Amino acid sequence: MSSAEFIIQGIITAIELIAGMDPYILSIAGVSLKVSGTATFIASLTAIPLSFIISHREFWGKQKLLTLINTGMGLPSVFVGLFVFIMLVPAGPLGFLKLIFTPKAMIIAQYILVTPIITSISLAAINAVPIAIRENAYSLGGSHRDVAVVVLKEAKFGIVTSVLAGFGRAIAEVGAILIVGGNIAYTGSVGGIGEGLSYTRTLTTAITSETSSGDISVAIALGLILITINLSVNAAVSMLQGRGEERGTA
Amino acid sequence: MNKILLKILLLMLIASLFSGCIQPDAKDTPAGTLSLSTTTSTCDTDLLDVLNARFEEENNVKVLTLCQGTGKAIATGEMGAADVVLVHAPSSELEAVERGSFIDRQFVMYNYFVIIGPVSDPANVTHAASATDAFTRIADAQVPFISRGDNSGTHTKELGLWNETNITPQGAWYQSVGKGMGDTIITADIKQGYTLSDRGTYLAMKDKIELEVLFEKDKEFLYNPYHVMAVNPEKFPDVNYEMTLKYIEYLTSSEGQDLIQDYGMEEYGQALFIPANNTDEAV
Amino acid sequence: MLQSACCREGGKNVVLLEITGLGKTFGGKQVLRDISLDVEKGEIFAMMGPSGTGKTTLLRILNLLERADAGHIKLDGMVINGGQNNNRIAARQRISMVFQSSALFNDTVYNNVAYGLKVRGMDKHTIKSKVDQCLALVGLIGYENRKAKTLSGGEEQRIAFARAVVFEPDLLLLDEPTANLDPSNVVKIEEIIRTINRELNTTIIIATHHMNQVRRLADRVGMLLDGELIETGRVEDVFVKAADERTRAFIVGEMVY
Numbered sequence: 184m185s186s187a188e189f190i191i192q193g194i195i196t197a198i199e200l201i202a203g204m205d206p207y208i209l210s211i212a213g214v215s216l217k218v219s220g221t222a223t224f225i226a227s228l229t230a231i232p233l234s235f236i237i238s239h240r241e242f243w244g245k246q247k248l249l250t251l252i253n254t255g256m257g258l259p260s261v262f263v264g265l266f267v268f269i270m271l272v273p274a275g276p277l278g279f280l281k282l283i284f285t286p287k288a289m290i291i292a293q294y295i296l297v298t299p300i301i302t303s304i305s306l307a308a309i310n311a312v313p314i315a316i317r318e319n320a321y322s323l324g325g326s327h328r329d330v331a332v333v334v335l336k337e338a339k340f341g342i343v344t345s346v347l348a349g350f351g352r353a354i355a356e357v358g359a360i361l362i363v364g365g366n367i368a369y370t371g372s373v374g375g376i377g378e379g380l381s382y383t384r385t386l387t388t389a390i391t392s393e394t395s396s397g398d399i400s401v402a403i404a405l406g407l408i409l410i411t412i413n414l415s416v417n418a419a420v421s422m423l424q425g426r427g428e429e430r431g432t433a
Numbered sequence: 434m435n436k437i438l439l440k441i442l443l444l445m446l447i448a449s450l451f452s453g454c455i456q457p458d459a460k461d462t463p464a465g466t467l468s469l470s471t472t473t474s475t476c477d478t479d480l481l482d483v484l485n486a487r488f489e490e491e492n493n494v495k496v497l498t499l500c501q502g503t504g505k506a507i508a509t510g511e512m513g514a515a516d517v518v519l520v521h522a523p524s525s526e527l528e529a530v531e532r533g534s535f536i537d538r539q540f541v542m543y544n545y546f547v548i549i550g551p552v553s554d555p556a557n558v559t560h561a562a563s564a565t566d567a568f569t570r571i572a573d574a575q576v577p578f579i580s581r582g583d584n585s586g587t588h589t590k591e592l593g594l595w596n597e598t599n600i601t602p603q604g605a606w607y608q609s610v611g612k613g614m615g616d617t618i619i620t621a622d623i624k625q626g627y628t629l630s631d632r633g634t635y636l637a638m639k640d641k642i643e644l645e646v647l648f649e650k651d652k653e654f655l656y657n658p659y660h661v662m663a664v665n666p667e668k669f670p671d672v673n674y675e676m677t678l679k680y681i682e683y684l685t686s687s688e689g690q691d692l693i694q695d696y697g698m699e700e701y702g703q704a705l706f707i708p709a710n711n712t713d714e715a716v
Numbered sequence: 717m718l719q720s721a722c723c724r725e726g727g728k729n730v731v732l733l734e735i736t737g738l739g740k741t742f743g744g745k746q747v748l749r750d751i752s753l754d755v756e757k758g759e760i761f762a763m764m765g766p767s768g769t770g771k772t773t774l775l776r777i778l779n780l781l782e783r784a785d786a787g788h789i790k791l792d793g794m795v796i797n798g799g800q801n802n803n804r805i806a807a808r809q810r811i812s813m814v815f816q817s818s819a820l821f822n823d824t825v826y827n828n829v830a831y832g833l834k835v836r837g838m839d840k841h842t843i844k845s846k847v848d849q850c851l852a853l854v855g856l857i858g859y860e861n862r863k864a865k866t867l868s869g870g871e872e873q874r875i876a877f878a879r880a881v882v883f884e885p886d887l888l889l890l891d892e893p894t895a896n897l898d899p900s901n902v903v904k905i906e907e908i909i910r911t912i913n914r915e916l917n918t919t920i921i922i923a924t925h926h927m928n929q930v931r932r933l934a935d936r937v938g939m940l941l942d943g944e945l946i947e948t949g950r951v952e953d954v955f956v957k958a959a960d961e962r963t964r965a966f967i968v969g970e971m972v973y
């Protein structure tokens with residue numbers, strides 16, 4: 184088999200698997216979307232209000248918090264994975280929660296990874312809203328909540344960008360969820376593609392294990408799905424950035 | 434138009450949050466679970482699927498299988514993150530039992546390690562008199578040898594072999610990958626090098642690689658037994674010890690042993706593992 | 717003709733805003749010093765003075781965007797700048813301001829104008845009719861669905877006016893509302909100011925350095941110099957014969973331009 188044939192054959196089989204809606208592959212994509220989507224959602228619920236508070240209020244330890252967020256942006260995912268693992272493993276301090284090797288553990292790890300990213304990008308967007316906008320909203324009779332809504336609306340492109348960027352990081356991340364999730368699939372039918380349906384197996388961790396066991400076509404199929412999701416998210420981010428700039432120069 | 438695209442993307446993101454609900458089989462936690470930590474060599478074959486599917490059916494439980502090297506599998510059990518382990522490094526197992534981490538250790542099955550390498554066999558291990566002789570030839574020829582390097586049962590065995598030869602494997606030809614059996618075989622295949630593999634994983638991957646078994650004599654030395662052990666419930670009261678006992682009993686029962694005996698006959702024309710209750714060595 | 721048609725006709729002047737002993741420092745620098753001033757219901761009061769003299773600061777304190785270090789502000793006899801939060805909130809609802817730069821929200825013209833009504837919880841129907849009225853007032857009917865960022869500078873400032881008066885504030889603060897506009901837009905804005913004052917009976921304080929604007933619009937004028945209110949009086953009196961030498965010099969100097 185020539186190398187070109189090998190690759191082409193792999194891709195053809197991969198496309199057949201996707202087109203045939205292979206349940207193993209679909210379940211993996213489903214777990215990926217569920218875990219990264221939930222982590223991003225919860226992270227956004229923390230990060231957006233947090234960035235608003237950082238931007239608008241003075242409080243003790245604010246500078247330290249900013250340093251923490253900046254450090255958090257660059258945290259290696261395996262480090263976060265290790266940290267969450269040590270916490271959640273039964274021998275560890277939070278072992279009683281019985282979360283290790285579950286999707287929830289993966290959500291926790293990704294939440295830690297993604298919250299600083301969303302906070303930092305939406306903070307930049309909120310800081311870019313002119314003070315005059317805030318003061319006008321206040322002066323026109325808006326309550327603190329009304330003013331916050333105005334500011335968030337003005338920064339909405341930046342905030343949506345931050346959420347998408349967070350999701351992009353989460354869905355492409357492998358180190359942390361491999362450690363805390365364990366890449367588990369249910370017991371499957373013998374001789375089928377891969378194993379049973381995914382429990383904690385995501386697109387990224389499955390690519391790792393499928394490549395290890397030589398199931399290149401399955402790995403390629405998973406890779407194609409992953410890259411499609413990632414490209415869509417990146418396209419949305421650059422589109423939004425274009426819009427943000429348009430507004431900035433207007 | 435951009436706006437529509439953006440809305441679709443946002444919808445997708447939101448939809449992904451709920452995809453868990455739509456996916457019927459992606460339940461967060463199955464009703465009853467048994468968490469099994471085992472080696473990549475058992476995972477890379479379908480044997481576990483065969484064994485576990487029957488067990489799940491009979492006991493209304495889901496077996497969650499963590500595929501790790503033996504070293505990691507034992508460590509996972511020692512941290513209480515699994516209920517039961519199925520591994521193949523007797524010396525490490527016994528140490529862990531001695532530490533009180535595991536109980537109820539039972540012999541389940543065995544097979545033999547094989548030395549695999551390129552058909553051209555540049556180190557000429559085919560004519561080696563013993564396993565240590567084969568390893569010496571590889572070291573002398575300075576041809577690539579890919580080591581698991583992951584503290585697994587196979588890795589432990591490999592290091593034991595090098596120890597016997599009195600050679601300290603080092604240099605550009607000796608490459609440690611720190612990965613599972615499958616990865617290691619693929620790496621050896623790409624580099625046209627030698628490696629030590631369990632027979633089961635090799636057979637399961639045979640169609641995807643060009644390497645062949647070049648040495649499998651010296652059975653005494655290449656013996657590869659698998660044992661199952663329960664995580665000590667006195668150390669971790671939350672483990673599912675009750676189900677673990679059933680699982681151990683099942684693996685060692687004639688039902689489990691027969692499944693092991695038959696596994697691979699159809700697909701590979703030979704058994705990948707020999708059940709512990711089988712005294713005549715068929716492989 | 718220059719006068720508003722309001723309350724003074726009856727002879728008795730009612731004080732709306734009462735400022736006593738107001739002071740403000742920024743980082744050790746005294747920006748406002750012991751300002752005392754009464755502004756009457758329905759009048760247009762102009763605050764003039766050179767750049768950096770504290771006009772904007774004073775308006776921002778009156779708009780409760782900034783806290784004074786000393787002194788009281790009373791609206792209809794009630795102190796609004798103290799600790800009594802209730803008074804503050806109630807007062808804020810009655811005071812409005814147009815800033816030096818308009819800073820419209822990145823939204824439609826309609827939503828910009830409707831904002832002050834929405835936050836006051838008015839129903840859609842009332843909002844619609846009031847927004848319509850205000851757009852008519854500033855001569856921009858038909859602009860409802862335009863995005864604010866597509867407006868010209870003059871249009872932007874007119875929407876800023878519509879937005880600021882739509883909820884019919886008792887007191888309207890204007891900080892150099894024509895500073896960046898060409899003469900034709902200045903005429904339009906001044907007409908709008910007059911109309912607001914006349915038709916909605918809104919009391920207005922306007923900060924400006926245009927002497928002619930003071931003459932065209934204001935009933936009374938105050939001279940702010942280095943944070944001190946050195947003179948107040950009726951426009952015709954101050955422009956004909958200022959009591960303070962420095963006021964006279966400022967008027968003469970500014971008139972040159």
Ligand SMILES: Nc1ncnc2c1ncn2[C@@H]1O[C@H](COP(=O)(O)OP(=O)(O)OP(=O)(O)O)[C@@H](O)[C@H]1O
Pocket residue numbers: 742743747765766767768769770771772773774
């Ligand atoms: N937030 C602040 N911090 C420090 N100093 C300030 C602040 N705001 C205003 N100042 C200072 O207070 C003084 C008065 O400023 P203000 O903006 O009130 O002047 P102004 O009369 O409105 O001037 P202009 O006609 O140029 O608009 C200036 O010296 C200014 O630098």
Ligand SMILES: [Mg+2]
Pocket residue numbers: 771772773816891
């Ligand atoms: Mg000013």
